[in-house]
Amino acid sequence: MSPDRTFITAEWLSETGGSERVVEQLAAALPRARVFTPVAFAHGAPSIDRSRIHAAFRHPEPVMRRREAAAAMNAVTWPTWGRTLARRADLVLASHHMSSHWTAIYSDVPHLSYVHTPARYAWFPELDDRASSSVPARALSAHIRRMDLKAAPRVVAYAANSHATRERIQQVWDRDAVVIHPPIDLERFAGLEPSPDVAPFLLGLSRFITYKRLDFVIDVGEAAGLPVKIAGGGALEGELRERAARASVPVEVLTGLSDVQVAQLLADCTALVYPAVEDFGLVPVEAMAAGRPVLALDVAGTRETVQHGVTGFRFPELDARAWGDRVADAAALSAQDCRTRAASFGAPAFRQTIVDWVAGSV
Known part of the structure; x- marks a missing residue:
């Protein structure tokens, strides 16, 4: 597999939070890999050279304030991008907390997934009740569950950021995962x-x-x-x-x-x-x-x-x-x-x- 044909996928690169810092470290671990995200903020993941980042939507700050809008950007992007990966990639490494392993549904390219969590508002509303706030949010949660269950059997291997996340992956996707704690700088x-x-x-x-x-x-x-x-x-x-x-x-x-x-x-x-x-x-x-x-x-x-x-x-x-x-x-x-x-x-x-x-x- 060519390092130049390795892609890292992420739901979004917004203001730097925990998942964005992990994407930066994944990019440092695989320095020739390219990074794809549906939405990229101007200053998201600043340590990654901008030439490595491929984004369907740039400068999405106004609409990203609404989770439903951000999720819609993801939903419309992954099918097209997944089919593109079938032609351009030898390996995909997803940084996943909502949707980034969904490209496995549309491509036979080997997928690995580093999981921050199965989307909690979709799978564990007792921990995060944002999905109950509106009809669109509830529809989004149902869509996430459907897509996750399609993607999970097609992912070659999972890594979890903690033992708690490993247990959740087993519970909702019936897959095992190795535990790799995320890094700090x-x-x-x-x-x-x-x-x-x-x-x-x-x-x-x-x-x-x-x-x-x-x-x-x-x-x-x-x-x-x-x-x-x-x-x-x-x-x-x-x-x-x-x-x-x-x-x-x-x-x-x-x-x-x-x-x-x-x-x-x-x-x-x-x-x-x-x-x-x-x-x-x-x-x-x-x-x-x-x-x-x-x-x-x-x-x-x-x-x-x-x-x-x-x-x-x-x-x-x-x-x-x-x-x-x-x-x-x-x-x-x-x-x-x-x-x-x-x-x-x-x-x-x-x-x-x-x-x-x-x-x-x-």
């Missing part, structure tokens, strides 16, 4: 120290969407009597600002931050509060790389990354008072222990594991 945090005289605050960092539960971060800040900073961006910005205005502690909502600013924010915080049920969750690992502890749920991905009583604390439920009572204990944990834990999720090891997995699967 440790160089972003090398030598990073808290800003001089920084005042204590709790941090929430993620996309502004419902299941991230950023409102609960504010609840914990109120319980602990500490200021809160909420960083990221997304559709719920207005609601978060309204909640911040009602809070009994100072709350800042920060958007449009650079990677450098985000890294410093992680280094400066007293603790990262991470109430989402995540398949893996890169942000908690990044917080530990910055030397800061994490407060998280004792489920799914954070159960695999946050060491209870060593790099943070895990909780059985969303009880703001219980979380707030642990902030002082978290602040006293060793920054070096946090960094040591994060180092086990470095990018070089991930890239080599991906290369070995690809070579052993085809």
